[in-house]
Amino acid sequence: MKMSAKSLIKDAVHVENLPYGALIINTDGIVKEANEKATSLWKQPLINQPWNDLIEEDSISKVLQQRKVLHRIEKITKNKKKLFTTYSPLLDEQKRTIGVLLLCENFENYVGNLTAHADLFSMEEIFTVLANHVDFAASFQLIEQLQPIHNTNWTQLIHSFEIEDRKKIEAKVKHVQSITFQDRRVVSESIRIGQWEQEIKISSTPAFIRGRLIGCLMMMQNLSEIKKEAQKLEQAKRLIRNLEKTFTFEDFIGQSFEIKMAKEHGKLYAKTNAPLFIEGETGTGKRMLAHIIHFASNRSKHPFRHIRNDGQNVKKLEELLFGNQQQKGIIETVKNGTLFIEEITAIPINIQLQLVELFQNNKYNIRLIVSTSRKDIRQKLDSKFAEMFLRFPIHLPSLTKRREDLTLLVNHFITQNNLKYGMNIKTADENVFDYFYTYDWPKNVSELKYWMDIAFTHADSLTEVLTLDHFRSFIVNKQKDISIDDSLPLQSAMDLFEKKYILQMLEKCKYNKTQTAKSLGISVRNLYYKMDKYQINRESS
């Protein structure tokens, strides 16, 4: 019987159309039978060959010992081909091991059959499908595979870089990956590449299945792009605030001490209901500050109205404010809100008195903000009015008193105008800044804004740096001020010259006062006196 069982198996191995390579291996580990399929897998005769020699790792002894069916993936020694192998120990009636029946199949075929008939998909297939549905650049590295699987976003992103930079990125990816495999944790690192120094962030997460680390998921982001989009959004919103006049404290550009003080005062007063008085030269931002305070206060849900005195006649102004038969006055429409009256000195006395009466009862619950660009106004106003409304002043400095803010302001207008006019200007050159620095800005920031707008009309879409050329009409205008043909009294003409000369010398000596005084042949003390007289900024440039 022993014989017939053995011969049965022997014959079974040679069954036609058996889709597996079938071998019989004896207890010494030698191949005793092999079908055609097996022979074709190895492409060599197999009879009497030691099984050890045919495959890379040896499992025969294990099977013979444990007498249990074993499934393994074996690799053919010669060509490293993968086989899905099933070892079945052959036992006689006395349950003694007489050999091993081995069935093997090309691994790819095995997987192919499995996936075709079951609803199983390979990890690669599943990952590729999923990964191509996400927004970000993703790559998956299985621990035992050589090649990672990229989604299309990853491939596109990589290819958007120069070859040199690609190598750098790939090196970084490998580096991040190795840390992930080693430490089995999330790793995230950035690298700067390219001539624009773009920041690329590469992060990696280990993937575990049933407690085993099987690979890692990598993600790549161009942070500079993301930051750029966020910046553009911020700029667009800023432009909207500019057009709608819904300014915030951030929109008021300036880092100088005086401006910071004014803003702090503003923030404080915004929380109160007290009437405010904003003073400063023309173009220093009084109206802007009034808007900012309104929108920062709890009256932001209520109306804001602005009255400008164009020297319109008294009756019209009265009607505008207090209304008539046909129309409601502004006072009524701005109930519970903020009313801003520009250039308060132009308001005639009788209206001032009416306002005093109105606010004494405060029937309409209005917050009043008034402004002026004139000095010494108390004499021009009714005393009761002055007492009531000038109690809480905010002072806005002239541009010449805060020259250190020039750079910030110029850059701000460049950014804003780029957005408005669709241009790409990066900055203004040194000569422009130098000129701005020495100019005395009679109309302050509004003048600067005006000239920046004009400069943009002289530039084109290819311009990247503004030069004095773009400001030529500005300079021509200003130079007229000091032409000799002007009919100035002698002292004024001499003062003008003295001022210009001192400025030139200061520049030459890089604002070193000792140096300058020496070159001018005057004492340092005298120099300071003259600088104050001509309102030349004491701080060095």
Next chain:
Amino acid sequence: MSNSYRVLVINPLLYTTRIAVFENEQNLYEEELPLSLHDVNLDIYEQVHIRRDAIFQAFREIGLNISSVDAVCGRGGLLQPISGGTYVVTEKMIEDLFQSINGKHVSNLGAILANEIATNLNIDAYIVDPVVVDEMTTIAKRTGIPTIQRKSIFHALNQKSVAREIAELSNSNYDEMNLIIAHMGGGVTIGAHANGIVVDVNNGFDGEGPFSLERAGSIPNNELINLSYQHHDQNMLKEMIIHQGGIYAYLGTNKARDVKDLVEANDNKAILVIETLAYQVAKEIGKMAVVLEGNVDKIVLTGDLAEIHYLNQKIMNRVSWIADVHEYPGENVMLALSRGALRVLEGTEIPKEYEKEIKDDGEWQKNMIWSY
């Protein structure tokens, strides 16, 4: 130099508040402000301050100047029946809405929210052509049972908005034309507009006229009575004819988009259903043509279902002998509301007062179950 007016439009929906800012006819800004998962479950009247604050926040976010708004316009809610037009929001209106005098629906918040914001800005709040507009003649309302009257519930806002557009296109005025407007969507209403008054229209909500995406429309009385014996639960029966009838009952969907796709894919069942709808709508248009004594200037097909060209074609085949037929598919609630307010701001229309317009014939019924 013509003036430029800004109108803030508020359309409260079940899970979100839709707002838009129009500068004259131009939509400057439109946004959906969704409610949080928690707030969605609150009673609608408790949602008022949440929705209101979300609107203020949205203005802040985008940087729009709320102080520059000239009027606020909300979607009309379930008020007592009134004639069509732009109404200024008054205390009585707010009271009736809070008390859900004619039903409780999220659109009741339209006037309430508009009022909250407008009061802060010392400007006026308006509503335009709510769904309860009733301009029907007494003869149109009488039925074969003396104690039962027909009700006017229809898509007044879209119907009148589209009617005005066609009037402008025809170089005429809405109140000088006779129009038949067929709105086909969640409900189907076909109205006879005689010189700006909707003298007759089918009840698009609970049981008259053609079927729609989810309404069953008119059912033969006897069969309906038999049906009510099978379903003892009155609410369930109403649910069947209001939300589970029509196209939904035949095709399993109540989305116009799905129906359009099915028709374009030549799905036999869908085509049959649409052909039936076309038949019913055409008949209803014919009815209204008679109401207008044959003097019809134009017929307009509008609403989401009017996006299905095959449907429009089939209707046109049967009614083009009455008058020219125009297609205005879809509906633009926000634009219609802003136009209503704009007409008042520009002085071309005088806003009506709710108290003066309430139809006091004592016959209108309060039996509406609005299950939101």
